[in-house]
Amino acid sequence: MNDFLCPACKKHLRVGDNIIFKVKNSKKNSALLLLSPQIGNYTSHKHPTFEIQNGESLEFYCPLCSASLISDIHKNLAHVLLLDEKGESHNVYFSQVVGEHSTFETDGESVHIEGEDAGRYTYFKIGDKFRKYF
Ligand SMILES: [Zn+2]
Structure with missing residues (x-):
């Protein structure tokens, strides 16, 4: 199984079968959100x-x-990561839009591209932005 790390503190975000994030919605309310690894x-x-709500842009934060x-x-x-x-x-990039x-x-x-909406972001430049962390 893959592990997921915060790019800032390099601590583990995956616990069991969930990746744990702190998120803020557009009303600036915070909560924990669990995603699949x-x-x-x-x-x-x-x-x-x-x-x-569908289409709402969330802000994702490291819970640690x-x-x-x-x-x-x-x-x-x-x-x-x-x-x-x-x-x-x-490096893994995923949409913050619900x-x-x-x-x-x-x-x-x-x-490697996954998801039926990925085409919205294929205009971004793939190259030196993807750097190695370890
Ligand atoms: Zn962190």
Whole structure:
């Protein structure tokens, strides 16, 4: 199974079958949001009192160091590190927009694209933005 790390503090965000994030909605309310560690699986869990709407842009934060996870390639994409079973690091970018399915995973050489909405972001430049972290 892959591990997921915060790019700022390098601590583990994955616990069991969830990646744990702190998110803020457009009303600036914060909550915990759990996402699947399987790339391309867009199942999420949150407390029912935390209201989010389709198309709403959330802000993702590391629950440990509170760093913003917004990527430097697009304001709609959050960025985390993936550590695979061989200990190799990959960059993972995923949409912060509720209901939008787009994920990009790269080891610095090739880019793996997942999700039916990924085409919205293919205009961004793939190249030296994808750097190695380890
Ligand atoms: Zn962190």
